[in-house]
Amino acid sequence: MRVLMQKAVLMLVLAAVPLLARADLADTIARVKPAIALVGSFKATNNPRFALRGTGFVVGEGGADQGNLVVTNAHVLQQPDGGDLDAQWMVQLRNGADWQARAAQVLEVDAVHDLALLRFEGVAATAFKVGDSSRVREGDALAFMGFPIGGALGFSPVTHRASVSSIAAAALPTPQARQLSAQAIRSLRGNNPFDIFQLDATAYPGNSGGPLFDPDTGEVLGVVNMVLLKSTREAALAQPSGISYAIPSRFVLELLQRNARR
Numbered sequence: 001m002r003v004l005m006q007k008a009v010l011m012l013v014l015a016a017v018p019l020l021a022r023a024d025l026a027d028t029i030a031r032v033k034p035a036i037a038l039v040g041s042f043k044a045t046n047n048p049r050f051a052l053r054g055t056g057f058v059v060g061e062g063g064a065d066q067g068n069l070v071v072t073n074a075h076v077l078q079q080p081d082g083g084d085l086d087a088q089w090m091v092q093l094r095n096g097a098d099w100q101a102r103a104a105q106v107l108e109v110d111a112v113h114d115l116a117l118l119r120f121e122g123v124a125a126t127a128f129k130v131g132d133s134s135r136v137r138e139g140d141a142l143a144f145m146g147f148p149i150g151g152a153l154g155f156s157p158v159t160h161r162a163s164v165s166s167i168a169a170a171a172l173p174t175p176q177a178r179q180l181s182a183q184a185i186r187s188l189r190g191n192n193p194f195d196i197f198q199l200d201a202t203a204y205p206g207n208s209g210g211p212l213f214d215p216d217t218g219e220v221l222g223v224v225n226m227v228l229l230k231s232t233r234e235a236a237l238a239q240p241s242g243i244s245y246a247i248p249s250r251f252v253l254e255l256l257q258r259n260a261r262r
Contacts, residue, residue, distance in 0.1 A: 072209030131219030146210030162201035222246030
């Protein structure tokens with residue numbers, strides 16, 4: 001009888017674990033959601049005036065829980081063909097139920113790691129803490145947040161769970177020499193290859209620049225970077241690959257250190 005009671009208690013504890021995990025992520029989302037930013041360009045004569053380019057997240061200098069810096073992908077800041085070169089970079093931050101626009105200045109673009117750092121005007125906002133990505137292991141359960149498919153779903157941050165399915169070099173040699181393009185050769189001859197996180201979750205173009213974070217602590221451990229597109233943007237929406245990538249947060253820490261006194 002005693003053994004049966006012990007087994008029953010154990011089963012109840014195990015059944016409660018998923019609920020506790022969901023509650024932890026829900027609490028974390030509520031805490032970090034104000035630190036998510038819309039990143040785009042603004043021009044008064046355009047329609048719409050604000051053009052969303054991707055996701056970003058607020059970070060504080062020296063690990064502060066308030067800040068006026070935003071991290072995103074470098075490619076988010078690339079002007080599309082025919083884009084307005086005189087448009088103002090802008091971030092939008094949640095202010096209660098509304099979004100508040102802030103003019104922003106680009107401090108640095110790290111093209112090698114596809115990262116960019118911006119400083120926005122006005123009072124500081126809730127910030128993410130950037131954690132140590134060296135402790136991330138294959139199989140770790142993380143989460144990422146952003147604006148999938150741009151504004152098609154409305155400007156409401158969406159969170160996805162993701163496991164780290166692989167940690168591998170970002171620049172991999174192709175199996176046959178004839179497949180090496182000039183761009184691939186430049187990439188391999190350039191900076192030393194660095195590790196990138198492969199995730200078993202589907203991200204969309206609007207997720208670029210969003211934080212990959214610990215679901216318990218909310219610490220940023222990576223930046224969502226690439227989505228394997230089938231062919232065109234439309235095909236990616238209809239048939240997403242289910243494979244996404246993130247740049248380890250150690251490169252974000254280096255970016256912040258280089259700009260600590262600017």
